[in-house]
Amino acid sequence: MFASKYSDKDVGIMVQGFDAKRPAAVDQLKELLYAHKIVVLKDQTLSEQQFCEFSQRLGEPVPYLQQNYHHPQYPLIFVSSNVQKEGQQIGVARTGGYWHSDTSFMEQPVPLTLLYPQIIPKHSRRTTLFIDMQKAFDAMPQEMRRKLVSRRFIHSGKWRYKVRTEDVGFDINEILQRIQKSRPAVTHPAVITHPVTGAQMLYVSHGFTVGVQGLGTDEGQALLDEVLAFVEQPCFVHEFQWAPGDIILWDNRFFAHKAGRLAAGDDPHVAEAAIEEDTLVYRIIIRDGHALSGQAAA
Numbered sequence: 001m002f003a004s005k006y007s008d009k010d011v012g013i014m015v016q017g018f019d020a021k022r023p024a025a026v027d028q029l030k031e032l033l034y035a036h037k038i039v040v041l042k043d044q045t046l047s048e049q050q051f052c053e054f055s056q057r058l059g060e061p062v063p064y065l066q067q068n069y070h071h072p073q074y075p076l077i078f079v080s081s082n083v084q085k086e087g088q089q090i091g092v093a094r095t096g097g098y099w100h101s102d103t104s105f106m107e108q109p110v111p112l113t114l115l116y117p118q119i120i121p122k123h124s125r126r127t128t129l130f131i132d133m134q135k136a137f138d139a140m141p142q143e144m145r146r147k148l149v150s151r152r153f154i155h156s157g158k159w160r161y162k163v164r165t166e167d168v169g170f171d172i173n174e175i176l177q178r179i180q181k182s183r184p185a186v187t188h189p190a191v192i193t194h195p196v197t198g199a200q201m202l203y204v205s206h207g208f209t210v211g212v213q214g215l216g217t218d219e220g221q222a223l224l225d226e227v228l229a230f231v232e233q234p235c236f237v238h239e240f241q242w243a244p245g246d247i248i249l250w251d252n253r254f255f256a257h258k259a260g261r262l263a264a265g266d267d268p269h270v271a272e273a274a275i276e277e278d279t280l281v282y283r284i285i286i287r288d289g290h291a292l293s294g295q296a297a298a
Contacts, residue, residue: 011132011238012038020044020054020247029249030058030288033112034196037254038130038240041247046116048074051282055114058249060287062110065183071282078283080259083119099131099232099256100207102285104155107186112286115248121277127260130238133201134254136231137191140202144230147223148190153204154211154220156185187213188292190227194253195290202231203292205256231256253292 013036018025020041033039046054052074055061063070064078071077103109120126137145190212192203206228212220239260240248250257 010135011130012036012040012240014040014042016042018042018044020046021050023057026057033249033251034194037132037134038238038248038250040240041249042243043245044116044247045245046247048077048282051114051116051284052076054247055284055286058114058286059112059289061284062287064285065106076284078285080279080281080283083278083280097259098207099228099258100205101203101252101256103252104188104203104205104208105183105186109188109252109292110285110287111252111290111292112288113250113252114284114286115250116282117242117244117246117280118282119278119280120242120244121279123277126279127239127241128248129258129260130240130250131231131236131256132238132254133203133231133236133256134194134199136233136236137200137202139236140230144226145191148202148227151190151223152187152213153190153209153224154185154187154213155208156183156210185210192253193293194251195293199254201254202227203253204228204231206232207256207258251288 013032015029015032018029018041029039048071052061055076061076063075071079101109102113115128117126188203190202190204191200193200204224204227209224209228211217212223215223242248
């Protein structure tokens with residue numbers, strides 16, 4: 001196994017020669033993950049069953065809460081896809097095109113994400129964008145930090161719910177009420193401490209953070225707007241391009257992320273066509289035995 005920096009930035013490591021079909025070296029892989037936040041395993045050729053088995057060696061994989069995202073034979077696998085097999089839609093199209101941390105809307109978020117692209121568009125370079133929340137917190141002005149001491153942010157997935165066939169006939173208010181009943185909003189510390197590394201980082205995203213506990217709607221939204229405008233600056237954003245055979249593993253505690261549509265340098269005139277190119281991506285979320293962790297000091 002040979003590891004090297006993914007790029008000239010301080011996030012991410014690329015690993016060649018790792019055999020994901022074998023149990024050996026998983027502990028070393030997790031050490032690399034916590035140290036570098038993102039690990040890209042090159043030249044992998046796993047079946048769906050082998051992909052699930054690999055996730056089980058990393059921790060406790062968790063099926064996504066909505067079954068329409070599941071692979072039909074392997075429910076551990078979340079499928080993001082716009083392709084059909086035998087006339088049937090597999091998974092859900094156009095997922096994750098907004099800043100979020102996977103499952104932050106859950107009371108106990110699932111920390112690790114394992115991404116395995118299966119079909120990559122031919123005419124555009126698909127990417128995943130990451131905001132380094134540790135780096136953003138380290139750079140945050142002291143006055144803004146003070147506003148976050150002991151604060152808890154409210155997280156909900158309600159605004160990112162994708163309407164399904166069974167929702168036909170219900171109005172928007174009824175759908176939102178059903179979401180609230182089945183998956184109530186939760187709160188998490190605005191700043192968390194990583195349970196393994198001790199690093200402190202922000203835990204917030206445009207996609208799933210919907211309010212601030214203890215503040216009214218306008219005041220809470222103003223604070224969120226201030227924090228999100230700061231963390232979404234380009235200096236905190238890292239871009240990872242998919243290649244055939246890549247498996248990408250990251251720790252959601254460190255990041256907000258979103259699906260990139262076209263990478264820098266692609267022809268903007270083919271943007272719309274590229275968005276509709278065939279795409280098929282497998283994803284599994286995994287518990288690593290560590291909780292989200294607690295509040296940072298001012």
